[in-house]
Amino acid sequence: MLLKILLGILCGVRASATENNTAQHGPPPLLLVSFDGFRADYLQRFPMPNLKLLYSQGVLVEQLTNVFITKTFTNHYTLVTGLYAESHGILANNMYDPVTQKHFHVSNHSDPMWWSEAQPLWLTALDSGYKTATMMWPGSDVTIGNRTASYFAPYDYRVTFQQRLGNVTNWILGNDKEPGVKFAALYWEEPDRTGHIFGPDNVTAMSKALKEVDDNIGLLISELKRTGLWGHVNILITSDHGMAQCSADRLIQLDSCLHPDNYTLVDLSPVTSLIPKKDPEAVFKLLNNCNAHMTAYMKSSIPDRLHYRNNDRIQPIIVVADEGWTIVQRGDKLPRFGDHGYDNSLPSMHPFMAASGPSFRQGYRISSLKSVDIYPLMCHLLSVPPQPNNGTLNRARCLLAAESCWDVPLVIGLVVGVLLVLSTITVLFRFLSLRRPSGSRPFQRLQVDDDDDDDEPMLE
Numbered sequence: 380m381l382l383k384i385l386l387g388i389l390c391g392v393r394a395s396a397t398e399n400n401t402a403q404h405g406p407p408p409l410l411l412v413s414f415d416g417f418r419a420d421y422l423q424r425f426p427m428p429n430l431k432l433l434y435s436q437g438v439l440v441e442q443l444t445n446v447f448i449t450k451t452f453t454n455h456y457t458l459v460t461g462l463y464a465e466s467h468g469i470l471a472n473n474m475y476d477p478v479t480q481k482h483f484h485v486s487n488h489s490d491p492m493w494w495s496e497a498q499p500l501w502l503t504a505l506d507s508g509y510k511t512a513t514m515m516w517p518g519s520d521v522t523i524g525n526r527t528a529s530y531f532a533p534y535d536y537r538v539t540f541q542q543r544l545g546n547v548t549n550w551i552l553g554n555d556k557e558p559g560v561k562f563a564a565l566y567w568e569e570p571d572r573t574g575h576i577f578g579p580d581n582v583t584a585m586s587k588a589l590k591e592v593d594d595n596i597g598l599l600i601s602e603l604k605r606t607g608l609w610g611h612v613n614i615l616i617t618s619d620h621g622m623a624q625c626s627a628d629r630l631i632q633l634d635s636c637l638h639p640d641n642y643t644l645v646d647l648s649p650v651t652s653l654i655p656k657k658d659p660e661a662v663f664k665l666l667n668n669c670n671a672h673m674t675a676y677m678k679s680s681i682p683d684r685l686h687y688r689n690n691d692r693i694q695p696i697i698v699v700a701d702e703g704w705t706i707v708q709r710g711d712k713l714p715r716f717g718d719h720g721y722d723n724s725l726p727s728m729h730p731f732m733a734a735s736g737p738s739f740r741q742g743y744r745i746s747s748l749k750s751v752d753i754y755p756l757m758c759h760l761l762s763v764p765p766q767p768n769n770g771t772l773n774r775a776r777c778l779l780a781a782e783s784c785w786d787v788p789l790v791i792g793l794v795v796g797v798l799l800v801l802s803t804i805t806v807l808f809r810f811l812s813l814r815r816p817s818g819s820r821p822f823q824r825l826q827v828d829d830d831d832d833d834d835e836p837m838l839e
């Protein structure tokens with residue numbers, strides 16, 4: 380009993396300390412969590428009780444239209460900058476920069492020059508006087524413009540979700556000497572890893588992976604409740620991309636179309652990126668006629684909608700495989716059963732977003748949003764002036780508790796309904812008046828006076 384009372388006092392002290400550090404100084408802290416490769420329809424296909432609990436008390440965006448190419452580093456940088464790949468410069472997981480002649484790979488990514496075309500939110504928020512933290516978010520262990528987040532951890536896949544979470548909640552809480560952070564970004568590798576190994580159609584493997592993801596969301600909720608942060612922080616759970624099922628029956632062999640001596644390969648699948656060694660047009664023609672399940676583009680003709688053209692790091696020719704097709708150079712070995720990187724208009728490439736906290740509406744959902752809109756939303760939540768970006772707050776405004784907004788389909792439905800009723804009444808009225816006997820009346824042409832280009836003011 381005594382222990383309970385003591386715990387009660389301690390919890391009370393903790394809770395008031397939390398309120399002092401978080402709620403009373405500026406906006407509530409924001410925790411951004413990414414579960415890599417969480418395809419939007421996993422939410423319908425698998426039970427996710429903890430995630431559903433979270434968004435039942437908050438909001439759900441069923442599908443997030445992410446950016447091309449639908450790869451991990453590209454889309455994680457978009458989430459924290461609001462920029463398309465051509466504008467933030469992280470164009471793929473494998474890149475070549477012709478200006479510096481450097482190569483980029485996910486395991487060799489820490490040269491700041493790759494990241495310096497944009498400024499992520501964990502740096503921008505520093506300029507508003509906030510402390511920030513990142514836990515293994517792609518790019519967050521890189522010194523960008525000579526700065527990092529106030530707290531960060533170098534990438535180490537062996538660190539468990541619980542350990543990552545424990546650090547993040549401590550950073551948000553702060554202590555007697557240091558105020559808590561206002562923005563924290565937390566990254567977790569699943570369900571991407573399982574999706575690659577087994578493919579998203581493998582129900583047994585994906586059930587297990589998603590049960591673990593949902594258990595981690597349960598941990599997140601209970602840890603925030605234990606520390607008194609629940610209800611005082613805005614939580615945003617999202618992902619970078621979805622996952623498509625691949626098959627050995629859907630392989631495209633580049634060597635069957637042109638000899639590898641003709642090009643330097645920068646990235647392979649599902650978006651091949653290459654530098655022709657001679658006659659780019661000839662190389663393009665061979666690739667263009669290579670396989671019906673891929674599309675080749677000269678850099679200058681990459682469609683506008685992909686926002687993937689205006690950057691030196693985009694190579695002279697790219698080739699995009701159709702959904703579920705895998706490009707290899709040679710052989711008939713399928714490298715993985717699941718993959719992503721395909722066209723960002725494909726629903727299988729889309730992730731979702733769920734959010735909860737004092738700034739969000741409760742029990743509200745919308746069908747879609749663009750991933751570039753997450754950044755202006757986060758800046759708004761933190762009262763941080765956004766850097767120039769490709770998103771808009773307008774589309775996300777409806778998610779916020781303090782905003783009133785129109786339900787567009789409902790408004791359209793109402794307007795159409797009213798118009799239908801009015802037209803029916805008019806037709807009925809005409810019909811009835813026609814049936815009434817009346818004297819013949821000559822048709823009168825409506826006189827339209829189009830001589831209105833008179834600049835003289837009208838005097839009454």
Ligand SMILES: [Zn+2]
Binds near residue numbers: 415416450452619620
């Ligand atoms: Zn990913």
